[in-house]
Amino acid sequence: MNKIISFDNVNGILTCEAGCVLENLSTFVENEGFIMPLDLGAKGSCHIGGNISTNAGGLRFIRYGSLHGNVLGLEVVLADGTILDMLTTLRKDNTGYDLKHLFIGSEGSLGVVTKISVLTPAKLSSTNVAFLSCNDYTSCQKLLLAARRSLGEILSAFEFMDHHCIDLAMQHLEGVQNPLPASPYKFYVLVETTGSDESSDKTKLEAFLLRSMEDGLVADGVIAQDISQASNFWRIREGISEASVKVGAVYKYDLSITVEKLYDIVEEMRCRLGDNAEVLGYGHLGDGNLHLNIVSSKYDDNILAQIEPFVYEWTSAQRGSISAEHGLGLMKAEKIHYSKSPEAVQLMASIKKLLDPKSILNPYKVLPQSVL
Amino acid sequence: MNKIISFDNVNGILTCEAGCVLENLSTFVENEGFIMPLDLGAKGSCHIGGNISTNAGGLRFIRYGSLHGNVLGLEVVLADGTILDMLTTLRKDNTGYDLKHLFIGSEGSLGVVTKISVLTPAKLSSTNVAFLSCNDYTSCQKLLLAARRSLGEILSAFEFMDHHCIDLAMQHLEGVQNPLPASPYKFYVLVETTGSDESSDKTKLEAFLLRSMEDGLVADGVIAQDISQASNFWRIREGISEASVKVGAVYKYDLSITVEKLYDIVEEMRCRLGDNAEVLGYGHLGDGNLHLNIVSSKYDDNILAQIEPFVYEWTSAQRGSISAEHGLGLMKAEKIHYSKSPEAVQLMASIKKLLDPKSILNPYKVLPQSVL
Numbered sequence: 001m002n003k004i005i006s007f008d009n010v011n012g013i014l015t016c017e018a019g020c021v022l023e024n025l026s027t028f029v030e031n032e033g034f035i036m037p038l039d040l041g042a043k044g045s046c047h048i049g050g051n052i053s054t055n056a057g058g059l060r061f062i063r064y065g066s067l068h069g070n071v072l073g074l075e076v077v078l079a080d081g082t083i084l085d086m087l088t089t090l091r092k093d094n095t096g097y098d099l100k101h102l103f104i105g106s107e108g109s110l111g112v113v114t115k116i117s118v119l120t121p122a123k124l125s126s127t128n129v130a131f132l133s134c135n136d137y138t139s140c141q142k143l144l145l146a147a148r149r150s151l152g153e154i155l156s157a158f159e160f161m162d163h164h165c166i167d168l169a170m171q172h173l174e175g176v177q178n179p180l181p182a183s184p185y186k187f188y189v190l191v192e193t194t195g196s197d198e199s200s201d202k203t204k205l206e207a208f209l210l211r212s213m214e215d216g217l218v219a220d221g222v223i224a225q226d227i228s229q230a231s232n233f234w235r236i237r238e239g240i241s242e243a244s245v246k247v248g249a250v251y252k253y254d255l256s257i258t259v260e261k262l263y264d265i266v267e268e269m270r271c272r273l274g275d276n277a278e279v280l281g282y283g284h285l286g287d288g289n290l291h292l293n294i295v296s297s298k299y300d301d302n303i304l305a306q307i308e309p310f311v312y313e314w315t316s317a318q319r320g321s322i323s324a325e326h327g328l329g330l331m332k333a334e335k336i337h338y339s340k341s342p343e344a345v346q347l348m349a350s351i352k353k354l355l356d357p358k359s360i361l362n363p364y365k366v367l368p369q370s371v372l
Numbered sequence: 373m374n375k376i377i378s379f380d381n382v383n384g385i386l387t388c389e390a391g392c393v394l395e396n397l398s399t400f401v402e403n404e405g406f407i408m409p410l411d412l413g414a415k416g417s418c419h420i421g422g423n424i425s426t427n428a429g430g431l432r433f434i435r436y437g438s439l440h441g442n443v444l445g446l447e448v449v450l451a452d453g454t455i456l457d458m459l460t461t462l463r464k465d466n467t468g469y470d471l472k473h474l475f476i477g478s479e480g481s482l483g484v485v486t487k488i489s490v491l492t493p494a495k496l497s498s499t500n501v502a503f504l505s506c507n508d509y510t511s512c513q514k515l516l517l518a519a520r521r522s523l524g525e526i527l528s529a530f531e532f533m534d535h536h537c538i539d540l541a542m543q544h545l546e547g548v549q550n551p552l553p554a555s556p557y558k559f560y561v562l563v564e565t566t567g568s569d570e571s572s573d574k575t576k577l578e579a580f581l582l583r584s585m586e587d588g589l590v591a592d593g594v595i596a597q598d599i600s601q602a603s604n605f606w607r608i609r610e611g612i613s614e615a616s617v618k619v620g621a622v623y624k625y626d627l628s629i630t631v632e633k634l635y636d637i638v639e640e641m642r643c644r645l646g647d648n649a650e651v652l653g654y655g656h657l658g659d660g661n662l663h664l665n666i667v668s669s670k671y672d673d674n675i676l677a678q679i680e681p682f683v684y685e686w687t688s689a690q691r692g693s694i695s696a697e698h699g700l701g702l703m704k705a706e707k708i709h710y711s712k713s714p715e716a717v718q719l720m721a722s723i724k725k726l727l728d729p730k731s732i733l734n735p736y737k738v739l740p741q742s743v744l
Contacts, residue, residue: 010517010631011660033521055466066464068473069441085713090628091659092438093693094427094477095700095711096738097720101440101473105466122520145382148494149405152568153525196524200572256462259382287463288383321465328467339467341457347727348469354726355719366468 001049001114004028006089013072013089015117018049034120037064041238049113055105057325062286063156063194064121067104074100075115079356089117102351107327108362110355126198127156128205129230132212132221133185137263140187143217144259144285147191150208154201157192158286162266165240165282168295172243176235180220189285190237240282241293247278249299253292253311256321262290265314269294272306289324312338327366334368345371373421377487378461379404385444385461387489390421406492409436413610421485427477429697434658435528435566436493439476446472447487451728461489474723479699480734482727498570499528500577501602504584504593505557509635512559515589516631516657519563522580526573529564530658534638537612537654540667544615548607552592561590561657562609612654612665619650621671625664625683628693634662637686641666644678661696684710699738706740717743 001019012034016025022043026036040046040058050056052074055067064070073088086100103111134140140160147155163186170178180188191208195201205223212218224230244250257265266281269292273279277296283289292311296303312322316338323332323339336345349371352359359372373391384406388397395415398408412418412430422428424446427439436442445460458472475483506512512532519527535558542550552560563580567573577595584590596602616622629637638653641664645651649668655661664683668675684694688710695704695711708717721743724731731744 008630008632010513012520055470057464057466061464065437065441068470069437082715084715084719086716088691088693089630090691090693090696092429092433092628092656092661092696093711094429094695094697095693095704096708096717097478097482097723098427098440098473098476099716099719099723101470104470106469110469122524124524141382148384150568152494152496153566154568194525196522196526197572197576200569204569256464258380258461260380284464289464319460319462321460321462321467323466324462324464325466332467336468339465343454343456344458344471345468347456347471350726351469351723354722 005115007032008089009033011091012120012122013117014120015073015087015089015115016048017115018047018113020048022046022048022051029120030123033123035123036120037070037118038067048116048118052104052113052116053106053108054327055325057284057287057289059157061284062158068101070119071100071104071116072119073117074103074113076103076111076113078111079358079361084111087115087117091119105327107329107366109352109366110361112361124194124196126195126201127230128193128202129224129233130191130205130209130221131179131224131233132189132191132209133180133219134187134189134217135219136186139217140189140285141259143189143212146212146215146217147208150211151191151193151204154193154195154204155191155286156194157190159190159237159283160285161188161237161240161282162186162280163188164278165280166236168243168247168278168280169236169239172246173235173239176239177232179222179229179233182220185219190233237282240280241291244280244293244295247295248297249295251294251304251307254324254326255290255292255311255315256288256324257290257315257318258320259285259288261318262288265290265311266292268314269307269311272310273303276300276306277303315339330365333364333366336368373486376400380461381405383463384492384494385489386492387445387459387461387487388420389487390419390485392420394418394420394423401492402495405495407495408492409442409490410439420488424476424485424488425478425480426699427697429656429659429661431529433656434530440473442491443472443476443488444491445489446475446485448475448483448485450483451730451733456483459487459489463491477699479701479738481724481738482733484733496566496568498567498573499602500565500574501596501605502563502577502581502593503551503596503605504561504563504581505552505591506559506561506589507591508558511589512561512657513631515561515584518584518587518589519580522583523563523565523576526565526567526576527563527658528566529562531562531609531655532657533560533609533612533654534558534652535560536650536652538608540615540619540650540652541608541611544618545607545611548604548611551594551601551605554592557591562605609654612652613663616652616665616667619667620669621667623666623676623679626696626698627662627664627683627687628660628696629662629687629690630692631657631660633690634660637662637683638664640686641679641683644682645675648672648678649675687711702737705736705738708740
């Protein structure tokens, strides 16, 4: 199940089997002058079928959007053994209901994805990365808006980290240096651009940085001068999860909240926990996606009781999502009500019963047992 | 039902009622520095609820993709009167099945869309339009690939027309001039770029045009020097449908076919029909979407018998779509099998029966009566 079936190199449409490893697909399409529309830390081991079943997000989401927009066709095996052939390679097809979306993000509970066709964007030649610091969260938000305005079509990442993340990364990640060591700042932002014109892209990023400093949004900032410096910037952002684990115990939450309120939960959590644990806030700010990691030397039921169900109740009250990109799985199936209305959960259960009446596909996951 | 409910001007997220007219929404978000992710000829009269129910495509599709990628949330009223609240404004939410996709493009047959939240891209300051000619269809294809490579992230339209379209437009549209009158060419291409940097964007388009001429892909070409010239270019492309109607009878087909084979059906149809009718091929080449218009002085059953079912059988054999963006409605409900497998149609029928057991929502449309 790991074969590439075809590649249309005029339109950048890849058709392959579900067992292909994401990184192998990336390498294949890059040789043809295209890139995969998603990129994840786990790319070396994750399968494209799993990416689709879990509606994986990742680092290119702000630029290329969700798999619901990029997947063109699927072949799926249903619970009764029927092979559902929806494997078109068309960008547009308005004949009947677009069934493939039912299988994107349903965690294998409605059918098993076996083949995929996906749109791959053209590979662009120029990438630039800047590492910036802000004195407060309001500045981070304003900086995001300014980046959308002035970097426009070349913006390809806007990641933020609070200083707790940076401190932890510096302490626990080998060979990593703080690009802005001069003084401690409250927030750090990684901005990446990807475009087709090296000199104009760099000029644009430099002008953006200069203007943001003049406007007082950015306290300090540096643009990577080579690939190794750019890798160091990304290593900090991508290493926060790894650094968290080294402390001992980590309670991880993956929340979607409107950008305006996104940092409030981090501060509230810090007040609740006091000295009992350290609270880290970081994530894909451009997508309104907060990774909230709470770290302590060892697991402690009292800490967990301070966090849950508070974190879910708070997110629910903001109409946020308690799982932005990680899915519900076994651990959060019973928590779906925090993010979905009873009517929606009921309809999901009806669809599950229609497609898998004996509940043989990934049982106990995604939906609460009470509705099945 | 025509109220704007909210607008998040950091993230460009619009929430509104389903009865808002697309053009009014465009004007509203443009004042905030954003644009709607879709644009249609019918924008002055069509409602956003209808756009979503029919999964409208349009002129910005190549750049911003389908509504499945841009719609963030919906409120839908089901056949039994249940209000299904899926009206989130989150970019990422992996909690349970993403039900909203069932209602995008199902032509109102599963529920009535009442509220919408949609992601609007940042408005960019610089637009450039070029009108080019090619001597053969292979050059049009190569030009598309070259445009994706060298215009990259600023490419916002790639429309093609054969010379029959241009001749008809010149004959029937008032005040329209052929931008390349010197000699007759076989094919014409409209290329649009949208970006954030006027001078660099224009330089890029000029370099692309020059290189394409040197490489022999483009026979002749001109870049619009002002808005009025750009409007004239677009008027030709958008006026083909209007010009077709003026001939008398028009048989219209909206097909998705891989770009490589897309023009074959136009040529085959021309051979079949000979002098009985004129065959026009044009459309969104960048999306693999052909508009095939067959015009004659009056409706004639013999002409129709020459066209159908041939056009559907041919498209089906190419694994194309017999309705790229127009939907199935009443006229094509029985023709769904040309583009969808029996298993897929069966599953659509099961979902229809689950959501609307009495078939009260848009009856006789989308699905064949035989499966309901």
